Amino acid sequence: MTESERSVRIERVGAGRYVAHNPDGATLPIGGDGFSPVELLLAAIGSCTAIDTDVATTRRTEPDSFTITVSGDKVSDRESGNRMENLAVTFAVRFPEGEAGDAARAMLPRTVALSHDKLCTVSRTVERGTPVRTIIE
Known part of the structure; x- marks a missing residue:
């Protein structure tokens, strides 16, 4: 069995709005107009x-x-x-x-x-x- 840690960082950008960031620099909006x-x-x-x-x-x-x-x-x-x-x-x-x-x-x-x-x-x-x-x- 091998293990490899994965992570994302989620940052609040406004009321009910967040952006997820992965280690490669990709971003994804969450809440508000996002998912x-x-x-x-x-x-x-x-x-x-x-x-x-x-x-x-x-x-x-x-x-x-x-x-x-x-x-x-x-x-x-x-x-x-x-x-x-x-x-x-x-x-x-x-x-x-x-x-x-x-x-x-x-x-x-x-x-x-x-x-x-x-x-x-x-x-x-x-x-x-x-x-x-x-x-x-």
Whole structure:
């Protein structure tokens, strides 16, 4: 087993508005006109498997279209707290006609399953229920 730390820094830029920064210098607005934290969670789940799947299938051919929709129900519960339930990742991927497209279509279910079962750190972490600790400096 190998471990490799990952991190982001989140900075408040206004009332209800934040910017996430990664170590490479990329930024992402959160709140206000940006993504909500729940939307970021859904995007992380979907994009993790999307990237794994895209890398594998585009070795055969470029897709005509490649869209992932991630949905779920936000539950507010006084006893057990807020959470997301019924998470679903739906792939709508179209490949061109022909031998290369057929090969990409044939491998799509296998690559999606492999990402979900082994490769996607995000959804695997959510499914395992990894504890989150908070620290105040």
